[in-house]
Amino acid sequence: MTEAFLHLVALTKRYGNRAAVDRASLFVAEGEVVALIGPSGCGKTTTLRLIAGLEKPDEGEIWIGGECVATNGRNLIPSHKRGIGFVFQDLALWPHLTAEGNLDFVLASAGMKRRERRERIVETLRMMRAEGFAGRYPSQLSGGEQQRVAIARALIARPRLLLLDEPMSNLDAPLRGQLLEELKSLQDRLKITTVYITHDRAEAEPLAARVVQMEAGRIVCG
Amino acid sequence: MVMKSGMSYFSVSHFSVLSLAVSLFILLCALPAIYMLGLSFTSADGHLSFENYRRLLVEARQRELLRTSALLGAGAAMLATLVGAPLGLLLARARFRGKRWWRLALVIPLVVPPYVLALAWTWLDITSELTYSLTGAIIVLGVSFYPLAMLATEAAARRVDAGLEEAALLVAAPRRVFAKITLPLVAPAVAAAALVIFTLAISEFGVPGLLRINVFTTEVFTAFAALYDFGAATALSVPLLLATIITALAARLIIGERMLTTRRSSRIGLSLTLGKWQTPMVALLLTIIALCVLLPIGVIAREAGGLRLIASSLSNSRAAVINSFALAGAGATLVVMLAALVGYARARMRARWSGLVDLALITLFAVPGTVVGIGLIGLWNHADWRGEIYASPLIIVIAYLARFAPVAALLLAASVRQIPVSFEEAAVVAGASWPRRFGRIVLPQMFTGLSAAWVVAFIFAIGEIGATALVAPPGESTLPVRVYTLIANTPASNLAALSLAQVIIVFLPLALFALFVRQSGGEK
Numbered sequence: 063m064t065e066a067f068l069h070l071v072a073l074t075k076r077y078g079n080r081a082a083v084d085r086a087s088l089f090v091a092e093g094e095v096v097a098l099i100g101p102s103g104c105g106k107t108t109t110l111r112l113i114a115g116l117e118k119p120d121e122g123e124i125w126i127g128g129e130c131v132a133t134n135g136r137n138l139i140p141s142h143k144r145g146i147g148f149v150f151q152d153l154a155l156w157p158h159l160t161a162e163g164n165l166d167f168v169l170a171s172a173g174m175k176r177r178e179r180r181e182r183i184v185e186t187l188r189m190m191r192a193e194g195f196a197g198r199y200p201s202q203l204s205g206g207e208q209q210r211v212a213i214a215r216a217l218i219a220r221p222r223l224l225l226l227d228e229p230m231s232n233l234d235a236p237l238r239g240q241l242l243e244e245l246k247s248l249q250d251r252l253k254i255t256t257v258y259i260t261h262d263r264a265e266a267e268p269l270a271a272r273v274v275q276m277e278a279g280r281i282v283c284g
Numbered sequence: 285m286v287m288k289s290g291m292s293y294f295s296v297s298h299f300s301v302l303s304l305a306v307s308l309f310i311l312l313c314a315l316p317a318i319y320m321l322g323l324s325f326t327s328a329d330g331h332l333s334f335e336n337y338r339r340l341l342v343e344a345r346q347r348e349l350l351r352t353s354a355l356l357g358a359g360a361a362m363l364a365t366l367v368g369a370p371l372g373l374l375l376a377r378a379r380f381r382g383k384r385w386w387r388l389a390l391v392i393p394l395v396v397p398p399y400v401l402a403l404a405w406t407w408l409d410i411t412s413e414l415t416y417s418l419t420g421a422i423i424v425l426g427v428s429f430y431p432l433a434m435l436a437t438e439a440a441a442r443r444v445d446a447g448l449e450e451a452a453l454l455v456a457a458p459r460r461v462f463a464k465i466t467l468p469l470v471a472p473a474v475a476a477a478a479l480v481i482f483t484l485a486i487s488e489f490g491v492p493g494l495l496r497i498n499v500f501t502t503e504v505f506t507a508f509a510a511l512y513d514f515g516a517a518t519a520l521s522v523p524l525l526l527a528t529i530i531t532a533l534a535a536r537l538i539i540g541e542r543m544l545t546t547r548r549s550s551r552i553g554l555s556l557t558l559g560k561w562q563t564p565m566v567a568l569l570l571t572i573i574a575l576c577v578l579l580p581i582g583v584i585a586r587e588a589g590g591l592r593l594i595a596s597s598l599s600n601s602r603a604a605v606i607n608s609f610a611l612a613g614a615g616a617t618l619v620v621m622l623a624a625l626v627g628y629a630r631a632r633m634r635a636r637w638s639g640l641v642d643l644a645l646i647t648l649f650a651v652p653g654t655v656v657g658i659g660l661i662g663l664w665n666h667a668d669w670r671g672e673i674y675a676s677p678l679i680i681v682i683a684y685l686a687r688f689a690p691v692a693a694l695l696l697a698a699s700v701r702q703i704p705v706s707f708e709e710a711a712v713v714a715g716a717s718w719p720r721r722f723g724r725i726v727l728p729q730m731f732t733g734l735s736a737a738w739v740v741a742f743i744f745a746i747g748e749i750g751a752t753a754l755v756a757p758p759g760e761s762t763l764p765v766r767v768y769t770l771i772a773n774t775p776a777s778n779l780a781a782l783s784l785a786q787v788i789i790v791f792l793p794l795a796l797f798a799l800f801v802r803q804s805g806g807e808k
Contacts, residue, residue, distance in 0.1 A: 116450050141453045148454050154447035158468045167464060171456030219455060 066125065067092035067255045068113065068223060073122035075108055082108040084279035085122065093253040097266030100276035106259045107151070109276070110225050113257065114148055115141035127222055142171070147216030147254070149229040153208050155200040161211040162187070162196040165218050172219055182218060189248070190214040206237045213245070217252070224256040230265065242269060298718035305625035309693070312622075313686045314644070316659025317525065317651045323662065324522040336519040350523060353486045353499040356421055357527075360485035361478045363426030365433045367572065369474050372437025374565065377466075378556040386569055387438075388798065392577045394431035395790050397747025399490030399764060400783045401428055404580035406494065407587050407776060421495045425488060427576045429481045433474065440473030441466070442552075449553025461554055476535040480650070483531040487524065487652035489750035490764065494771065500524050501750060504654040508754060514658070521655040532646035536639065581787065587780035597781030604766040605785060608746055611677060611762060615684030616741035619692050620734055622685065623741075627696030628726065632705070648690035653750020656686050660755050677760050683751040688744050692737040699733025700726065739797045743790050763789075 068090040075083040083105045090096050098106050111117045113124060115137050124132040126146075131139040156164055162183055169179040187193040192210040200208055209229065216224060230238040246269050249256060260266050266273050275283045327333035340346050375387055393401065402424045406415055414420055444466060452461040489501040500520055508517040558565055588594050598605060630641050660683055664674040673679060703726060711721040727734070749764040756765055767782050 111450075114450075114454060116453070140457075141450075142455050142457060144454075146454055148451065150447050150451060152445075152447055154445065154451040156448055156452070156465055156469075167452065168455040171452075171460055215451075 065092070065128075066090065067094070067127055068257070069123075069125040070109070070113070071123040071125070073109070073112060073124065074120050075105075075112055075117060076120050081279050083112065083119075086276070086279065086281045087122075088274065088281055090255055090257065092255055094272065095249055095256040095258060095270045097258045097260060097270035097273045098276055099260055099263055099266050099273055101261060104276045105279040106261075106276055107227055108279075110148075110227050110257060110259055113223070114146050114225055115139065115144055145219075145222035147219065147221035147224045149212050149216045149224075149226045151228045151231060153200075153212040153229070155208055155212055155215070157200050160197050160199055161192065161203065161207075161214075164200075164211060164215050168215060168219050186214045186218045190217075191244075205233055206241065209233065209237075209241055213248075217248075217254075221254065224254045226256065226258045228259050228261070230260070238265070245269060301719070301722075302625060302629045305622060306629060309622055309626045309689060312682055313648055313689045316656050316663060316686050317648055319663055320518060320521050320651075320655055320659045321525055323518045324525070336522050339519060340523060346523075349498060349500050349503060349520075352418065352497065353501075353523070353527075355418060356425070356488075356492065356497065356499055357482040357486035359418070359422035360425035360429060361482040363422060364429040364481045365474060365478045367426065368430035368433025368435075368477075369437045371430070371569075371572070372434040372439075372474075373441055373470070374556070374569075375434070376438045376441030377552065377554065378558055378565070380558065380562065380565070389573050389577060390434060390569070391431040393427050393580075394429070394435075395743050395794055396428075396580070396787055397490065397749075397764060397790070398425060398428040398488055399494055399747070399749055399768070400584070400786055401580050402491040402494040403767070403779060403783055404583045407583045407780070408579075416496045418497055421492050421497045424491050424495070425485045427580075428491070429484060430576070432481055432484075433477045436473050436477035436480075437470060440470045443473075444469045444553065446553035453554065458554055458557075462556070466554055472538045476538045479531050479535045479538070480646075483528055483650040486527055487650055487750075489652065489654050489753075490768065493768070501652050501654050504652070504658065505750070505753065508654075508658055508661075514662070517654075517658050521652075521658065524652050524655055528650040528652075529647050532643055532650060535646060536643045584780045584783050584787070587776045588784050589777045589780075593777050594781040594784060597778045598785055600778070601763070601766055601782055604761045604763050604782075605789075607677070607760060608763040608786075609789060611680050612684070612742050612746040615681045615688070615745045616738050618681060619685055619689045619741040619745075620696075620738045623689050623692035623696050623737060624727070624730065624734060626689070626693040627698075628700050628722070630693060630697040631700035642694065645690040645694050648686075649688070649694070651687075653683075653687060653748060653752075654754060656683060657751035657754030660686065660751065664755075674755075675757050677757065679755045679757065680752055680760065680762065683755050684741070684745040684748060687748060687751060688741045691744075692741050695737045695740065696730065696733055699730045699737075702733075703729045735797055735800060739793050742793050746786070746789055 066089045068088070070086055070088040072085045072087055073083055074081055074085055086105070086109060088096070088109075098109065100106055108117065112119050112132070113126075115132065118135055118137050119132050121134055123130055123134075126139075126144055129139070131137070131144055155161075156167065159167060165183045165186060166179055169182060174182070183196070184193065187196055190210045190213060192207065192214055195203055195207055195211075198207075200211070203211065212229065216226075230241060233241065242265065249269070258266060258270055263273065274281055324336050325332055325334065327335055340350075371390060375383060380386075402421075405420060405424050408415070448469065449461055449465055452465045456464070486499070487501060489505060492499045493502050493505065500523055504517050504520045504524075507513045507520055588597075630638070630645075633641065660679065661674075664670045664679060664682070666674075673682070707725055707729075708721050711725050746762075747764060748762075749768055752762050753765050753768060756762065761769070763782060763786050767779055767786075770779060770782075
């Protein structure tokens with residue numbers, strides 16, 4: 063059996079009496095792309111936020127790259143030290159920073175020198191075909207352009223694990239198709255372990271090697 | 285005016301009610317300021333003239349007044365922001381017990397009229413050089429207005445989308461996220477609040493008047509009330525009007541549409557963990573409350589002497605106390621009625637120039653009381669039906685409307701924006717007329733906003749002194765005006781008793797509102 067890169071062990075998160083994530087276990091091999099699908103409110107986003115360290119699990123464990131990062135009510139490793147790239151559903155581009163500034167913040171936070179940052183930003187923006195709007199603020203970008211910047215920001219620090227929370231939900235169908243193709247080709251090239259959330263199986267299948275179904279907080283198949 | 289929906293639910297009643305409200309608003313609230321602005325371009329013989337502006341630039345006296353007013357405004361804004369902004373961040377982001385009570389205690393200086401704080405300041409046992417100085421006035425106004433900076437910062441920090449901070453927390457340590465993401469996102473609101481405080485400080489009349497600081501507002505009052513020089517009073521109003529417009533424009537540019545939204549992020553992205561700083565923070569909060577709340581109220585209570593003295597002072601000024609209560613109550617009620625309609629009209633506007641309406645509302649709110657007072661005298665003191673109104677207490681209510689309906693309209697526009705247009709559209713589909721939609725769908729959902737606007741208008745009205753001192757008819761005095769006129773020849777104990785009464789009157793509606801909000805399901 064392939065060694066797990068991401069391993070969720072009986073993960074539980076409750077809000078009051080309601081379990082948003084209920085003893086969910088998941089095994090993702092290194093370089094594998096897993097799509098987590100399910101209806102609204104089934105716990106997909108909470109699962110992703112637990113993996114990212116934005117929430118604390120009430121029970122269970124999260125292992126990333128062979129290291130336990132959270133267990134039974136405690137985050138052992140803070141979010142910014144987990145090596146995660148995250149594309150949020152609403153993209154969460156910082157409005158007071160340009161596209162380039164959004165990327166630079168990530169690298170500067172990692173302590174990278176200015177010249178290296180510059181090179182990395184140019185390279186990443188080119189990879190995402192976003193170099194044309196590096197100096198623009200998020201409010202000056204179209205939906206598709208914002209999407210490219212958000213993905214570039216998630217990838218720029220070369221994360222070990224990429225988490226995508228319904229990143230295409232706000233795009234129209236043609237643009238979604240185009241970006242999914244680009245994401246697939248990027249993934250083929252970079253081989254980053256990825257968890258992709260969507261409620262649309264048709265969107266998930268071309269991208270993911272495996273589709274995992276969630277219902278009422280539980281992982282029911284996959 | 286274009287409604288936000290594609291659906292047409294324009295009706296005659298809708299149009300006529302809103303038009304009437306907007307016309308009344310312009311007539312009562314905007315006209316005094318417009319009249320004063322027009323007068324500033326007029327010579328003594330009634331011709332177009334820039335003489336007032338020329339004098340402003342060349343006269344040394346005017347330049348000195350400008351310098352003192354600017355220093356007072358800048359100093360008060362700086363002090364209020366330095367104290368208030370960190371408190372706002374703490375309230376929004378730190379986790380500590382009894383936050384609601386801390387907030388309530390810290391906000392008290394805002395509801396105590398500034399002139400009451402100034403009186404307490406004069407009764408502190410400090411040197412008279414400091415008491416009656418620009419520094420003294422800056423300290424008093426800084427204490428009066430820091431809660432504004434605090435509340436604005438707290439609201440802005442709560443409005444920051446949690447997702448933006450979470451996205452940063454994935455790549456940076458919390459301290460860096462706070463410095464590079466949270467603070468820049470909160471900064472515009474802090475800057476706008478500082479500008480508003482600057483304008484309120486240069487518009488203040490009671491504090492510089494009591495502490496004998498010559499600024500434009502006190503000079504306007506002297507020129508009119510002591511020297512009966514209407515032309516000079518008008519000319520002195522010019523720089524205040526200009527400063528008000530410029531500051532309002534700057535505030536509008538900085539915060540844009542956000543002044544009409546009160547949306548809170550549903551969760552907090554970045555919490556401040558106090559850890560070992562918990563005790564120093566509590567000590568800091570206690571120190572601020574001790575200095576800004578307990579000390580002034582304690583000093584006033586000390587000066588007021590025993591209960592018997594207080595009762596006797598209140599008995600001597602019973603008419604002023606009753607007048608204050610009745611006029612502020614009536615004023616606040618009319619302010620809310622008018623502002624609800626104007627706020628509704630503003631919130632549902634989609635015209636390109638709607639931003640100008642906000643600008644006008646902020647500007648009108650910031651027009652100093654003394655300027656409004658002289659504008660009202662010019663408009664209403666005539667030997668016809670207007671004179672009847674001018675000679676009655678109604679003119680004080682009109683002064684309250686002119687001063688406080690604009691800010692109430694801004695508050696209520698924010699309240700209306702929280703109500704989805706689709707709620708009204710559903711009522712249209714159901715066949716409800718506009719009055720029915722407004723009365724049964726919109727107003728009930730604005731209830732908390734209406735109550736808050738009433739409390740704000742009441743508190744402002746009962747402490748109003750700049751306009752009231754000028755327009756109050758003979759024999760009709762309010763508590764602040766009576767205190768102001770008694771200062772020269774009345775023992776401190778008498779003034780202190782009246783000030784204490786003022787504080788208690790202000791707290792009554794505030795406590796009732798707090799109780800109401802608590803019972804109706806928490807903070808809104």
